Amino acid sequence: MRRRSVLILAAVGLAAIGVGMAPWTLADDHATRQISKYVNALTGLRLEVRGAVTLAVLPAPRIKFDDIVLSTADGATQVVARQLRGQLQLAPLLSGRFVLADAALVDPVARAGDARISGERIWSGLLAQFAGIYRRASSGAPHLNRLTVIGGTVTDAGGERPLAGNINATLAWSSPDAALSLSGNAIFSGQPVQFSLGGLTPRAIAGGGDTDLTVRLASEPLNIDLRGALTDGGRRFDGKTRLTAASISRMDEWLDLRLPLTGVATALAIDATCSLTARGMALTSATVDINDSVLEGALSLRGVENGWSLGGTLATDDLDLSQAPGLARQLGAVMTSPERWRAWDIDLRVSAGRLQLPDAPTVSNAAASLLLRNGRLEAVLGMAETLGGRVKGRMTIIPASSNGVEIRAQASGDSLAASQLSTWLSGSERISGNLSGAFTLETRGATMAELRLRLDGRGHAQMGEGELSGISLTDLASQKNGPVELAKMRGKTRFSSLRANWSLTGGHVMIDEALIQGAAGNLRLAGSMDADGVLALDGDLTTGAGPEAAKQAARFQLSGPWQAPIITPRLPAADSAEPRSP
Template sequence: MTRRAAILALCLLTVLGLFGLQSWDVAVGRVERRAVAAIEEKTGFVVGTIERAEIAFLPLPRISLSQVGFSQRDGALAGKAARIRAHLRLLPLLSGRISFDRIDLVAPQIDVAVPAGSGVAEWLAPPLAELERLRSQSKIVVQGGSLFLRAGSAIQSVVRDLNLVIDERSLNEPLDLSGSLTWRGVPTEVGLRWPMIGGSAKAALSATSPLLKLRFDGTRSGPGEPVINGLLALSTPSVPQLLGWFGEDSRLAAALGALTLSAELQLKPHEASFNNAVASLDGERLDGVLNLTESNGRFALAGTLAGATLDFGRLIDRLPIAAVDAADTSPFDLDGWTGREIDLRISVDAARLHGARLNDVATYLLIRKGRFETGLLRAATYGGSVKTRLLAVNAPAGVDVKLQAGFEKVNLAQAAGDLPQLARLSGTGSFQLALDGAGRNFDELLGSFAGRANLSLRQGELAGVAFAELMRRAERTPSQALRDWRQGKTPFESLNVNASVGGGLFALNEAQMNGQNYRFSLAGTASLRSRILDMTASLASANGSLKLPFVLKGPVSAPFFELETEAFLSPVGGSALPALLTR
């Protein structure tokens, strides 16, 4: 035997001899009782039931308890583990004392009592408070556990595949936790450092999953109601999916896609303030402040953000907004849009709205229970300005809706470069629209709308028709008048439209376009429900000696516009009538 082997053998014999000097009466449960008392002291759990207890000294000393029932002293947490393994410290064991280096909870099923309708912060508070009361704590390892969050007999949520390590700590040292879990089907890596003393102490939180990357580093001050301050960094590929993971179903959140957020976070009970916040929505940066509060289970978000660019059209297109259709008799659900209070102001240097380019934009979103309001406070566009306002409020008749929109000094020719639907009309002018109505569905709302619309343009052109040329031909060569009048453009000096809305109809009170040698007038109605036009028009010479009647009928999307030859009014003397009726 070598000298080294002899020394090791002597040490082993010495240790075994010391063990032999102690009384290890497992049969009578002495070790079991002492082990349970030590486990309770180091974990904060009260052990209720044990099916079997075992002790082993090799290769390392440990105590194993099978089918163990346990709970926290305040009853906030209870559960059952298939096995609890307590790894004994060697030196205390030589003197007959039981002390643990590590305690393993194997396949535990843990029930945590939580208030009904509460959130993650309320779920964590009772277990953390119980751990905070411990003077010291052994290293606790949870392997393959499940966590059931219950409000009474109802399960609020379930955490599966729970694998956590809670590091050993002494008096006043922070709680350090790390590991992995699966919550609502999403595997997540987590880390937490939580101070267990009053005053200012470091706190940290991290979480990584396919839906979320979060990191917070800061301090918690206490005692009493703690205040947490620090730097927050958060990113998600999809805000709606992230909120859905936390059980939030927000229709407005559907407007958002990928988000990254960094901010100076101050967290108080029922309030979170995000100062110097930098948010990136699909790569577009917004800076400002945000504040999130909670009262009686109702969340409220307020804030002011500013940035260089923002695509409002992309945000609106993502919203689950139903198309305006009188055939859709499903009732309005305004409560589904106003479940969370919001007071948000956004300003950007430049914005896009379905192709339109806006500059110096200030917009807002104001939501209260049963009240939805949004609009453009200001925006410069194509040499002019535009404003809008939409207000929807719950009312006895259903939903009361007010819509206001208008622009001033806008050059439509410039706008047509970005908005092809305006390509047929040019000129510079203004537009005003004001509607007010109430209903339980689209049919009732469209039938109740009352309001007005005004359009005024100067020095422009109407493409697709050649009224000026048609009038010249009719006056000079009647036989050629009706040829090719649907081609070319009609320049005008002024275009004015005044309309009223009521009883489900859009009625033209005055609609006139004037050029150098003609005057075009349009009158009639359009049904808001069916979107069918029923209008007549008249093209007259400047001196009124010649009038050409038109009819405008059919669906708004594809109307029928044609000369009404049967009701033709010939020039004075009637000599041109036969020629004008000849094609």
């Protein structure tokens, strides 16, 4: 062959290759019609192409549709995308048919389902789609091996509010009888999320059988790992789950769960056997790690009309919440903002061999429950041991009919070590003996200031034998000098009984009567303590017995901050009167 012929053939070959590699714009809609039928058979959606359609043959046959819309049979738009492109199967193409081997959606925007549709209906719809796709593929319909999403966005049902963005994912399904897999990443509520799904076999779902399933979700606020099997045609999942959150507050803010008292725990980890249906989730043999305290038991979670329902029973040897961040602040926010926890129904019961709360004495053998239903919160502490005795209590928070909340609380204690209680309250041991008592409180308001100003209640306390430290009734009776700090007084006084009754009105405590009786004398106190803890008490002390008692009586005032009160003697009226002129 002459050299000129070789060059001509080479040029023709290169030209043919160039023509094959170059994209060609298709003038007619033959390819569009065929791909539209294919998409409809695969997804049940209609494909509308508003832009150009281009075709290239080399190095592999590929087609591209610009500006596409996927809609339902009634015309409702589900997905719009800047581009749909895919690789074509070669054999059908040689006979003039366009069949996709894989496809990619570029910059698609998909609309989520109506938020009013239940999770059960959504899951049933997904199962029906999986079963339908398998039946169409197994009956000879063209099979799509891979679908890729590049730069996707999901909005609400109205297409106005973005729910997730920058979605890059790949769905792979090698054959109708094989398991499919999904992996990718996205931005959800400002947080990067990685996700994957594997083991799911559409054939098993279509036949009502069982199929393996693994699901992983990884993000900074929350990590979820599910491993198990879908049974009953995909209607139930049974397996193992692990959930971890470095910060419950961060997770709550990210997912807008509106959890009450997220400050109870910094970190959370749950390992459990999981049963999941469209109606809810049950966790058995659950191990819950809260701030390095391990609880065991069972939990359940299900969706309800306006939110979530959580129930469970947990037990632990040691529950340490002493470092719970912002618990008091969040408790105040919850009490004054009941709408925050209207989205939850909770029935949770916890027992702890040891319970430590922030700035509170250690509690042993505690049994507590939290019930939140229809906006009404009830927290109960069953009989528990603390301060050497036993305590129990109950608090109820009810949304007010107009604004704010109504709060009712009651508590009682029996055989408490008064020395431990005094040390915890004031930092020093002022009294010893066994103390018993009870109180009730109630208030209402929309702010913490209102709740404080409207706080009312009553209470009582009593003791048998005991001892006052730092106070000698004999020295107190002979005290004639000016004011003296109680902390600077010395001595001890044994007593045979102590009782006190008090009431609370508008945040002010009224000491109706406090009576201490003993061999050294009787001490009676009455007065008030304001909302800032400032005392204004009158004291009457009688020492001795019989007719001599009146001669040894002393009167004084107890005033100042309750942690550091001041005693000021008061002379009897007869002694303080001015002498008359002869």
